[in-house]
Amino acid sequence: MTEKTLEKNARKTLVILLFLGWALGNLDRYLINYAVVYIGDDLSLTGTQTGLILSSFFLGYALMQLPGGLLADKFGARRVLLVSVIVWSIFTGLTAVALTLGVMLIVRFLFGIGEGGFQPSASKIISTSFPQNERSRVMSIMLSSSGIMAMLVPIISAALLVTIGWRAIFFIAGLLGVIIAFLYWKYVPKDKVQQSDEERPQIKGILGKLLRMPFMWSLVIGYFTIYAVNWGLNTWIPTYLSDARGLDILSIGWVQIIPGVITIVAMLGAGYIIDKIDLTVNKIIGALCALLLGGFLFLMFNAESITLFITYQCIVMFLATYVMLLLPSFILKRIPPEYAGTAMGMANTGGQLAGFVTPTLIGLMVDAFNGSYNAAVWMLMVISIVCVGSILTISLKDQYSEKGI
Structure with a gap:
């Protein structure tokens, strides 16, 4: 069964709400990358800690991806979306009162659990509420908030971390979440009530089918590799620019504006292109982007000046952004809407496991090599090459169609 899409005005409102929700989630995720410099000083942390x-955060986020998708498919995406925003808002606020490393780890983990249901349920809403030829663009608009936050958070951090402090910022972010939750409760369309067992998605069966599909495992690997690069860079570039390039927090904030703008443009442009071009051609473009990504990572970290570093970083973000939007497009265009939440949750588990593993692994490498980032850079380059293979192995011929699933 395929649900009817919403009316045009309702779809516009829904796009705005999804954009705002994802923007808030990324506000916290990017903010911690800058605040951790001060958190580290307050709590006397090592690089590994x-x-x-x-x-x-990413451990909790990854663990909740598949359950979040299953719950969205079984009980309705709106319900999962609301619970997700409420829970993450609570633990964003509680970040402000964490006084020890242990408490901080627990709070950030539970914040990840809360936010973990957002993208699978949002993806299901996109799949059920929008025509197929609009879905990549809608996803690109929602995800473009990540680029906007990447641009704004450095400025916000530079201005507020040295004035009101990191604890006050997280408390304010938690209050913003309460506002978003209210807007979702009031304006997101209610989940369709399924009257019979025949209408109700057979979750156990579809999960088994998804797990047996090579298509899905190629996406899981693709998600893991591209997000390993993405979150490896996003979580450590502020610290890298401070330690290895000698920039202060204000300078870091300003130089990161340009890559943020490029990410926004790339996301919106990629959504338009992916909707206009056949997925077979898009697959080749995505593989080429992943291949070039490895080379420009090498150039970026070996740049002789900050200007060159930022130039190469812009190219890296453009290439990575195309791949990050292409991967969910395979699900939005090839998986029936009834099961889009479960499929997106499965694929995104790979991406968020990468978010959990990569920052800690980079921290271990930096400590092991006496502050050098060289080993971490080579690791990210190798991961980019693995991403090429995962994209090329995505089969577009033998998928379960809406008739066959």
């Missing part, structure tokens, strides 16, 4: 704080 700093990496653990950055990774603890």
Whole structure:
């Protein structure tokens, strides 16, 4: 069964709400990358412990991806979306009162659990509420908030971390979440009530089918590799620019504006292109982007000046952004809407496990090599090459169609 899409005005409102919700989630995720410099000083943390704080969110987030998708498919995406925003708002606020490393790790982990249901349920809403030829663009608009936050958070951090402090910022972010939750409760369309067992998705059966599909495992690996690069860079570039390039927090904030703008443009442009071009051609473009990504990572970290570093970083973000939007497009366009939440949750588990593993692994490498980032850079380059293979192995011929699933 395929649900009818919403009316045009309702779809516009829904796009705005999804954008705002994802923007808030990314506000916290990017903010911690800058705040951790001050958190590390307050709690006397090592590089490895700093990496653990950055990774603890992703562990909870990754563990909740598949359950979040299953719950969205079984009980309705709106319900999961609301619970997700409420829970993450509570633990964003509680970040402000964490006084020890242990408490901080628990709070960040539970914040990840809360936010973990958002993307699978949002993806299901996109799949059921929008025509197929609009879905990549809608996803790109929602995900573009990540680029906007990447641009704004450095400025916000530079202005507020040195004035009101990191604890006050997280408390304010928690209050913003309460507002978003209210807007979702009031304006997100209610889940369709399924009257019979025949209408109700057979979750156990579809999960088994998804787990047996090579298509899905290629996506899981693709998600893991591209998000390993993405979150490896996002979580450690502020610290890298401070330690290895000698920039202060204000300078870091300003130089990161340009990559943020590029990410926004790339996300919106990629959504338009992916909706216009056949997925077979898009697959080749995505593999080429992943291949070039490895080379420009090498150039970026070996740049002789900050100007060159930022130039190469812009290219890296453009290439990575295309791949990050292409991967969910395979699900939005090839998996029936009834099961989009479960499929997205499965694929995104790979991406968020990468978010958990990579920051800690980079922290360990930096400590092991006496502050050098060289080993971490080579690791990210190798991961980019693995991403190429995962994209090329995505089969577009033998998928379960809406008739066959």
